[in-house]
Amino acid sequence: MFAELRQAAFEWLCECDPARKTAGVSQLAEDWFAGKLPIDNARELTHIPGRPKKPELVSPRNLEHRSVHTFKGRATLIHALAHIEFNAINLALDAICRFPGMPQDYYVDWLQVAAEEALHFTLLATHLGSLGYAYGDFPAHNGLWEMAERTGDDLLARIALIPRTMEARGLDVTPGLRARLAQAGDIDAAAILDIILRDEIGHVQAGNRWYHWLCALRGLEPEATYSMLAELYRSPNMRGPFNLEARRAAGFSEAELAALGQKTYPQQESSGPLPG
Numbered sequence: 001m002f003a004e005l006r007q008a009a010f011e012w013l014c015e016c017d018p019a020r021k022t023a024g025v026s027q028l029a030e031d032w033f034a035g036k037l038p039i040d041n042a043r044e045l046t047h048i049p050g051r052p053k054k055p056e057l058v059s060p061r062n063l064e065h066r067s068v069h070t071f072k073g074r075a076t077l078i079h080a081l082a083h084i085e086f087n088a089i090n091l092a093l094d095a096i097c098r099f100p101g102m103p104q105d106y107y108v109d110w111l112q113v114a115a116e117e118a119l120h121f122t123l124l125a126t127h128l129g130s131l132g133y134a135y136g137d138f139p140a141h142n143g144l145w146e147m148a149e150r151t152g153d154d155l156l157a158r159i160a161l162i163p164r165t166m167e168a169r170g171l172d173v174t175p176g177l178r179a180r181l182a183q184a185g186d187i188d189a190a191a192i193l194d195i196i197l198r199d200e201i202g203h204v205q206a207g208n209r210w211y212h213w214l215c216a217l218r219g220l221e222p223e224a225t226y227s228m229l230a231e232l233y234r235s236p237n238m239r240g241p242f243n244l245e246a247r248r249a250a251g252f253s254e255a256e257l258a259a260l261g262q263k264t265y266p267q268q269e270s271s272g273p274l275p276g
Helices: 002-014 016-031 073-099 104-130 143-152 155-167 167-185 185-217 224-234 246-251 256-260
Strands: none
Touching: 002 016, 002 073, 002 104, 002 256, 016 073, 016 143, 016 167, 073 143, 073 155, 073 167, 073 185, 104 185, 143 155, 155 167, 155 185, 155 224, 167 185, 185 224, 185 246, 224 256, 246 256
């Protein structure tokens, strides 16, 4: 059964069309939780991850930063958030199909995450359309997937550096983004970010749960192991302010919260706002 789920996740990971990917992931989750899992093996699987020809992927330093108080500036920010959510769908699918031999709850957790990321992308893409733009109209960066590629050979590193680091960063930055959009009068966008923050707590919580499970399985001390992995894989340095309430709800310990921002590592390029 889980071999079938992992195959289905792989097929949707390879899907390039955003509308087909989001609809397919949502249907996959619905079918799984209903106890059925039809699989379409007819598609040619050539792209990992599957994504459309646009947006153009550029270095984060080449992305324009626009004020949310301008119409285009707001659209640019919504587009950036939609791109992060699109990447997050692929990350969750990759977590299912790349790593075999995990307990049932692991695959169920990341299937639920993938379905919620698909909802987030759809909400943001629809709102972007109401502003007169579409996903792909602005350049974007590839930071999240680049970290996924670096951690593709070790599930512990993947869990440590994606949900527990880069996606957890969304817990910190989303309230500020929401406030800026609400202040600019974009109440619909602010409401979408409320949904994203609510769900993202659960996504990071899943990351924490499986990180500690893997550390226990391998006989590793979690905090020291995280520091080692963050340095080895060049984790982005984190600066405050931190959303301690959301991080607590997502399962970070008080010792981990106290250590936030105290260590620096050889740094990769900043990848911008990271709700997921």
